Amino acid sequence: MPIGFVTKPIHSWLDYPVAALLIILPFALVLGESNPAALWLSVATGIAALILTIFTDHQTGLIRVVPYRVHMAVDLVVGLSFLAAPFVFGFAGLDAAFYWLNGLAVVAVISLHKPDAAPRAA
Numbered sequence: 001m002p003i004g005f006v007t008k009p010i011h012s013w014l015d016y017p018v019a020a021l022l023i024i025l026p027f028a029l030v031l032g033e034s035n036p037a038a039l040w041l042s043v044a045t046g047i048a049a050l051i052l053t054i055f056t057d058h059q060t061g062l063i064r065v066v067p068y069r070v071h072m073a074v075d076l077v078v079g080l081s082f083l084a085a086p087f088v089f090g091f092a093g094l095d096a097a098f099y100w101l102n103g104l105a106v107v108a109v110i111s112l113h114k115p116d117a118a119p120r121a122a
Contacts, residue, residue, distance in 0.1 A: 006113035012016060012060040012115065014048035015053040022046030022102075031095050041085060042102075045078060072110060079106030 023046035026032070032039035057064035057073040082103030086096035 004046070004112050005067075006109055006112045007114050008116060009059045010052075012058040013111065014109070015056075016048065017058065019046045019050040019053060022049060029040060029098065031098055034092040034095045035089050037089050038085075040096070042098070045082075049078070053112050054082070072113065075106055076110050079103050081108060082106065 022042050026039045026042040031042065050072060052066065052074060053060065054062045055064070055066045056068060057066060058068050058071070075085060080103065082099045085091060085099045085103075
């Protein structure tokens with residue numbers, strides 16, 4: 001039995017604040033000490049996440065052209081990329097912790113996703 005409890009509507013309502021935090025937190029935390037990319041990778045990802053959310057076919061999408069399944073795949077790629085970023089870019093300290101925690105959070109949300117109920121046969 002799957003343990004997923006993050007439904008499509010819950011995910012859709014999380015997307016906007018997460019995108020905003022990805023843009024704001026790097027400045028608030030003064031990221032970039034180990035590498036300036038630590039600041040800008042999150043900001044760029046937050047802007048891309050906001051655009052993706054606007055275009056996703058889910059409850060809070062404004063222009064619903066991107067299938068939700070594609071959105072989920074992009075989220076997974078972002079989560080795994082954030083987990084790898086400290087190694088790839090040499091992030092250390094708070095910079096590395098920020099990406100590892102965010103990467104783990106994204107992968108956890110994807111892992112805890114509750115699939116939509118299959119349509120029942122008539």
